[in-house]
Every structure is written in structure tokens, then in C-alpha cells.
Amino acid sequence: MLEKLLGLIIVFAIVFVVVYLVYYFIFEDMLKKEKYAKISELGLLVRKFNLDKKKMDYKKCLNGVALINAFIISFTFSLINILNIDIVFTLMFAFVILTILILICYFSYGKYLNKKWGKK
Numbered sequence: 493m494l495e496k497l498l499g500l501i502i503v504f505a506i507v508f509v510v511v512y513l514v515y516y517f518i519f520e521d522m523l524k525k526e527k528y529a530k531i532s533e534l535g536l537l538v539r540k541f542n543l544d545k546k547k548m549d550y551k552k553c554l555n556g557v558a559l560i561n562a563f564i565i566s567f568t569f570s571l572i573n574i575l576n577i578d579i580v581f582t583l584m585f586a587f588v589i590l591t592i593l594i595l596i597c598y599f600s601y602g603k604y605l606n607k608k609w610g611k612k
Contacts, residue, residue, distance in 0.1 A: 500570055500573070500574065503569075503570055503573060504566050504567070504569075504570040505566075507562075507565065507566040507569050507570070508562045508563065508566035509562075511561065511562040511565045511566060512558055512559060512561075512562035515557070515558035515561050515562060516555070516558045519531065519554040519555075519557070519558060523550060523551060523554065528550060531554065531557075533554075533557045533561075533598075534550070534553065534554065534557065536598070537553070537557075537598070537601070537602050537605060540602055541602035541603070541605055541606040541610065542606065542610055542611050543605055543606065543609050543610055543611070544609055544610065544611045547609045548605075548609045549609075553605065553609075556601055556605075557601075560597045560598065560601055563593075563597065564590065564593045564594060564597060567589075567593065568586055568589050568590050568593065571589060572585065572586050572589075
């Protein structure tokens with residue numbers, strides 16, 4: 493049992509680091525090319541949580557987005573990896589978990605950003 497838990501934590505950590513680095517380098521490249529508007533997560537956060545673009549530190553904001561995306565993907569992957577059920581139920585379960593995590597994580601992060609860079 494302990495070996496299985498340790499294996500799960502290692503898989504989570506590996507997937508987390510890989511996904512984070514992929515998002516980090518994609519966002520870093522887009523920041524260098526000044527393509528802020530093409531980053532859908534950033535646009536969603538600015539519109540939904542009324543953020544002031546002039547106050548924002550895009551690099552810090554996108555680092556948070558990369559961390560959130562890496563957590564969501566690695567947590568869902570690890571959870572699905574535990575289950576040994578039919579592929580159809582696995583996909584449905586993964587969709588539900590992804591949706592819930594996206595809503596919770598982005599809403600929390602948006603509230604945090606609103607306190608930090610929100611328009612008064």
C-alpha cells in the first residue's frame with residue numbers, strides 16, 4: 493500500500509513538473525512576442541475579475557496560471573491512474589473532475605488577483 497502511494501506521488505510530481513514547464517515556456521514565448529491577447533486564461537481572468545491591465549505583472553500572473561494548469565492536469569491524471577474502470581466511465585469521471593477543479597482553482601486565483609490588481 494505504501495509503495496503504491498509513493499508511486500502515485502512520484503507520478504503526480506513528474507506530470508506536474510512536465511506540464512508546468514511546458515506551460516511556462518509557452519507563456520514565456522508569448523510574453524516575449526507580446527501576444528497577451530492570445531492567452532485565453534489571461535483574458536478570462538481580466539474580464540471575469542475586473543483586473544487592471546496597467547497594474548498587472550503578466551509574468552507573475554501567467555506563472556500562477558501555469559501552476560494551476562499543472563496541478564489540475566496532474567491531479568486528474570493521478571486520480572484516473574488509480575481507477576481501473578471502463579474507459580467510458582474514466583473519461584466521464586475525468587471530465588467532471590477537470591470541470592470542478594478548473595472552476596474552483598480559477599475562481600480562487602481570480603479572487604486573489606482581484607485583491608492584488610483589481611480596479612477600484
